[in-house]
Amino acid sequence: MHLDIMDGHFVPNISMGPAVVEMARKHVDMPLNVHLMLSRPDLYLKTFIEAGADTVLIHIEAECDVPASLERIRELGARTGITLNPDTNPDLLLPVLGDVDEVLCMTVRPGYGGQAFMPEVLPAIRRIHDASVQMGNTGLTLMVDGGINRETARLCAEQGANAFVAGTFLFRAADMATEIKSLREVTTVAQPIP
Numbered sequence: 001m002h003l004d005i006m007d008g009h010f011v012p013n014i015s016m017g018p019a020v021v022e023m024a025r026k027h028v029d030m031p032l033n034v035h036l037m038l039s040r041p042d043l044y045l046k047t048f049i050e051a052g053a054d055t056v057l058i059h060i061e062a063e064c065d066v067p068a069s070l071e072r073i074r075e076l077g078a079r080t081g082i083t084l085n086p087d088t089n090p091d092l093l094l095p096v097l098g099d100v101d102e103v104l105c106m107t108v109r110p111g112y113g114g115q116a117f118m119p120e121v122l123p124a125i126r127r128i129h130d131a132s133v134q135m136g137n138t139g140l141t142l143m144v145d146g147g148i149n150r151e152t153a154r155l156c157a158e159q160g161a162n163a164f165v166a167g168t169f170l171f172r173a174a175d176m177a178t179e180i181k182s183l184r185e186v187t188t189v190a191q192p193i194p
C-alpha cells in the first residue's frame, strides 16, 4: 500500500501525516510504502517509521543530506527508497543507487492525483534499471508513480520498472480487483527490451 505524504511546501498540496500511516498500519497487513514529498524528510523519518512505514521514500530534490537520511532510515529498520521528479537527471541517483532498496520514478509532477503520464520519463527508468544492474543491485524495486494504467504500466515495465503505483485508475475502475489483476498481467508479460 502506497501512501503519499505532502507538506504544502515541497509540493503545493497538503495530504496526510503520520496519524494516517498509523491507522493504515492497524487495518492492513500489507507492507506500507510511505512516499515523503517533504522538503525536510530528515526531520520525520523516525516518526513515520514508528507509525508503521515499512519502506520510506525520500526525494533526491529534498533540502537535506540525502545519503545520510537513507542511512538513518536503514538504522531505524525500514527499507530505503529514493524518489526523483520527472525533470530530474537520473544520474543524480548514481551515488546511492548501489545499495538503496527502492527507486521511485515520478511519471507526473508530484502533488496531485489524476494527472497524465509523462512518456519523456521512460529513458530515465531505463537508465536507472541499467545502472542498478551494472552496480549489482539486482534486487532493486523500481517503481513508477503517476498516470499509471494498463498501457502506461506496460511501457514502464518494458524499460525495467517492476512495481506500479496506481491511484486514480484503480479508484475509478468498476472492479478494482479485476484491474489489479490486469495490471499484474501486462507488467509480468512486458520485459525490459534490450
Ligand code: ZN
Pocket: 002, 003, 004, 035, 145, 165
Ligand atoms: Zn507516491
